[in-house]
Amino acid sequence: MLIVFFRVLILYTTVLFFLRVLGKRQVSTLQPSELVTIILLADVAAIPMATTGTPLVNGLVGLFALLVASYTISYITMKSMRLRAFISGRPTIVIANGRIVEDAMKELRYTINDLLEQLRMLGYPDVQDIEFGVLETNGQLSVIPKSQKRPVTPADLGVATEYEGLPTPLIVDGHVDEQNLRQLGLDVNWLLGQLAQRGIRSPRDVLYASLDTKGNLFFQAKADRQGVSLA
Numbered sequence: 001m002l003i004v005f006f007r008v009l010i011l012y013t014t015v016l017f018f019l020r021v022l023g024k025r026q027v028s029t030l031q032p033s034e035l036v037t038i039i040l041l042a043d044v045a046a047i048p049m050a051t052t053g054t055p056l057v058n059g060l061v062g063l064f065a066l067l068v069a070s071y072t073i074s075y076i077t078m079k080s081m082r083l084r085a086f087i088s089g090r091p092t093i094v095i096a097n098g099r100i101v102e103d104a105m106k107e108l109r110y111t112i113n114d115l116l117e118q119l120r121m122l123g124y125p126d127v128q129d130i131e132f133g134v135l136e137t138n139g140q141l142s143v144i145p146k147s148q149k150r151p152v153t154p155a156d157l158g159v160a161t162e163y164e165g166l167p168t169p170l171i172v173d174g175h176v177d178e179q180n181l182r183q184l185g186l187d188v189n190w191l192l193g194q195l196a197q198r199g200i201r202s203p204r205d206v207l208y209a210s211l212d213t214k215g216n217l218f219f220q221a222k223a224d225r226q227g228v229s230l231a
Contacts, residue, residue: 007056011045014060018067031088031138033077037070088137095133098146108135119143165213174204174222184211195219 018041041063048059077084094104094115105112115133116125118141124130129149134142154161168180170191181187191203194217200206209219 008049010056011049011059011063014063015041015045018063021067031077033073033087034070037066040066091137091142092135093132094135094141095127095130095143097132098128098130100127104135110135115141124149163213167210167212167218169208169210170217171203171206171209171219173208174206176203186211 019038044062044066045059047062048054048056073087077087092104092108094101094108094110100112100115104110105115116127119125119127119130119133122141122143124143124145129145130143131146132144134144136142168184169177170180171177176188176191178188181191191209195201195203195206195209198219200219200221203209205221207220207222209217211217
């Protein structure tokens, strides 16, 4: 039993490492070759995990071979447009000028119900509101609405807007992100001082804290120390 336990731990750690190396994509955004790699990784790892008579090294070699194959395919698709189209396919226009492209739907074996479902999920229940609908190689539908159906933006109204940027997390679930602090030219002492001014003794009492590009510090205390502050 102990042997099985350690075999599972080794294979689990190896598969987790390989998935981390392969990237951060969600299953819904994987290309066909990437999806095949994920499926085979699970199958190859399951064989030595379930069968103690199979040498562990066989499973590890198989996982390594899949990693090499995945990197090779990725390199090929980056260098050759033809092979990229052959392996991953091409985006296909399924809606043009508010009308469904029937031939494209038949070629892709993509049903009207599937199309309408994805349109509703994107917030466009009416096909006539769509200028172009493109089915991407990963199966996701990209939509370009007609100009009259697009949300109004400040640019449409001629309104000038200020730069907002991206708030930088400083504390997450009580843990200080010192790397983010260093990138901002700040340190832990500065953060502790800011928290003390707001009645917080320790970062462990903070659920989340961030600093925006204007220098405003936001924090939310944990349940027993509720408080939200902007400064």
